Amino acid sequence: MSRTGKKPIAIPQGVTVEVKDNTITVKGKLGELTQDISGITVDIQETELVVDRLSDSKEHKSKHGLYRSLISNMIHGVTEGWKKELELVGVGYRATNQGQVLDLALGFSHNIVIDVAPEVKIETVTERGKNPIVKLTSHDKQLVGQVAAKIRAFRKPEPYKGKGVKFVGEELRRKAGKSA
Secondary structure, three states, X not given: OOHHHHOOEEOOOOOEEEEXXXXXXXXXXXXXXXXXXXXXXXXXXXXXXXXXXXXXXXXXXXXXXXXXXXXXXXXXXXXOOEEEEEEEEOOOXXXXXXXXXXXXXXXXXXXXXXXOOOOOEEEEEOOOOOOOEEEEEEOOHHHHHHXXXXXXXXXXXXXXXXXXXXXXXXXXXXXXXXXX
16 A cells, blocks of 8 residues: 555645646646556546546555656646755865856866756866855756766776766765775
8 A cells, every 4th residue: 555645745836737648747846747647547626636446456555656646746747846955075076067058177187078968057166175056956866877877887986986977975885995
């Protein structure tokens, strides 16, 4: 029994939710998101939305909580947006951006240049004496996570000194070095 799927989702002011065929569309001040749905029904009242499954089959039970979470994330995204911050830890690691083009210096022979999707806004912060930070914001949670994971994959943090690209606030498992 899905406890997550049974919770109603509050629809804030300024957000419109439409269900046509097997597609749900959420529009808000930050943008518009769509999601294909199957195996569930969506009941929309004035200020809340309830997700219900068609039957008690294993497939429908597994999709019940999933689609409720996806719809909730869509509503949160079009009202407040999603944000990820990456920190570049290492000597000489730098990040700069020109519009939607992110330029990373991560200790390789050449800089890494990434052209990021237009839905994701990029901001790079470089302060003297602190590690550079790359801030990603968008209304689409999946897209922000995917872009952040792609950037992190270029140089994952290593366990000895912690050098690499990590999420801000991420706890790393550190290993002891050689014992003399």
